[in-house]
Amino acid sequence: MTSSPSSILDFPRRYCPTCDRIVTKDFRPGPGGRPDASCPRCRSLERHRFFAILLSVLSPLLDDVDLLLEVSPSPQTTPLLGRLGARTHLKLDLGADNRRVDVLGSLTDVPLADDSVDLLVCYHVLEHIPDDLAAMREIARVLAPDGLGILQVPFRPGTVTDEDPSAGEEERLRRFGQADHVRYYGDDFEDRLASCGLAIQRITPRSLLGEEMSTWVRAEPDEMVWLVRPATGAAVPEPLVVTSTALTRTFDAMLGEITRLQGEVLQARGRLERVRAERDRLRGAVAAPGAPAPAATPASGARRVVRRVRAMRGRSRGRAD
Ligand SMILES: C[S@@+](CC[C@H](N)C(=O)[O-])C[C@H]1O[C@@H](n2cnc3c(N)ncnc32)[C@H](O)[C@@H]1O
Numbered sequence: 001m002t003s004s005p006s007s008i009l010d011f012p013r014r015y016c017p018t019c020d021r022i023v024t025k026d027f028r029p030g031p032g033g034r035p036d037a038s039c040p041r042c043r044s045l046e047r048h049r050f051f052a053i054l055l056s057v058l059s060p061l062l063d064d065v066d067l068l069l070e071v072s073p074s075p076q077t078t079p080l081l082g083r084l085g086a087r088t089h090l091k092l093d094l095g096a097d098n099r100r101v102d103v104l105g106s107l108t109d110v111p112l113a114d115d116s117v118d119l120l121v122c123y124h125v126l127e128h129i130p131d132d133l134a135a136m137r138e139i140a141r142v143l144a145p146d147g148l149g150i151l152q153v154p155f156r157p158g159t160v161t162d163e164d165p166s167a168g169e170e171e172r173l174r175r176f177g178q179a180d181h182v183r184y185y186g187d188d189f190e191d192r193l194a195s196c197g198l199a200i201q202r203i204t205p206r207s208l209l210g211e212e213m214s215t216w217v218r219a220e221p222d223e224m225v226w227l228v229r230p231a232t233g234a235a236v237p238e239p240l241v242v243t244s245t246a247l248t249r250t251f252d253a254m255l256g257e258i259t260r261l262q263g264e265v266l267q268a269r270g271r272l273e274r275v276r277a278e279r280d281r282l283r284g285a286v287a288a289p290g291a292p293a294p295a296a297t298p299a300s301g302a303r304r305v306v307r308r309v310r311a312m313r314g315r316s317r318g319r320a321d
């Protein structure tokens with residue numbers, strides 16, 4: 001099979017760990033026109049791509065999941081969670097935007113027994129719920145003693161949560177970024193979780209993947225994810241080992257080198273295009289010898305070549321006459 005020169009020079013620009021594809025262009029814009037955010041193939045956003053990697057890192061701890069509760073399932077996360085092979089994979093949502101679920105209900109009142117859930121995933125839901133503490137208490141209640149929750153919310157570090165469930169849509173849009181959000185979380189998010197009986201561990205793309213891999217998969221390097229586990233009484237579980245490793249540093253070095261080589265390829269493409277333009281200009285000059293001499297590029301010495309070609313043509317015309 002042969003490839004055209006441009007396809008040879010097309011190089012990977014992004015990798016989507018949600019659908020396992022290399023993409024040779026930037027990702028598409030995301031919600032609100034955010035550039036380079038959405039995978040053209042599976043439509044994953046930054047959070048889904050980091051989730052895909054985080055889940056594979058955590059998967060050795062998740063090899064025997066009896067009950068998995070996916071709150072507000074997305075077409076990007078459900079297949080990834082499906083691969084865990086949980087004996088029961090329950091999807092729950094309030095039904096605001098017609099997701100396919102098993103349980104139509106609220107996270108503030110989960111129809112499951114205490115201590116029954118091995119893995120609970122809840123991304124970008126708590127900021128929609130007026131009584132978020134009730135939802136957090138439910139998470140703590142249903143999680144098994146060695147169960148794990150993976151949570152994410154819109155979060156502004158260094159601020160206090162800004163909330164107002166009674167605000168009108170316009171105000172919500174302005175203050176919380178979406179008309180159906182009732183708050184924007186700040187640092188006290190973690191205190192809220194703790195007050196509901198959850199032990200917390202923060203994790204970010206930067207801390208787990210390093211800088212380069214975060215760029216390749218277009219994950220927001222500092223977008224926080226919280227791993228939560230029930231903190232029964234004084235017993236706070238040991239943190240899970242999901243921090244940066246020597247492997248991460250190796251990826252960083254390798255991907256950094258690929259990025260550098262891509263820069264060189266881009267420069268070479270630029271040079272190639274300039275040479276092609278020069279060639280076309282010279283062809284034009286040779287084909288139309290009477291036309292005024294086109295401007296030469298300073299570096300090419302093309303003017304000399306054109307003059308020589310014209311002189312040769314003039315001589316040969318002279319001879320014919
Ligand atoms: C932004 S979407 C979630 C997106 C999805 N989890 C993801 O990461 O792509 C917010 C969802 O929260 C759901 N929701 C709002 N209040 C809820 C509640 N009390 N219990 C369960 N789901 C709720 C809405 O129905 C909506 O589907």
Ligand SMILES: [Zn+2]
Pocket residue numbers: 016017018019020021039040041042043044
């Ligand atoms: Zn994808």
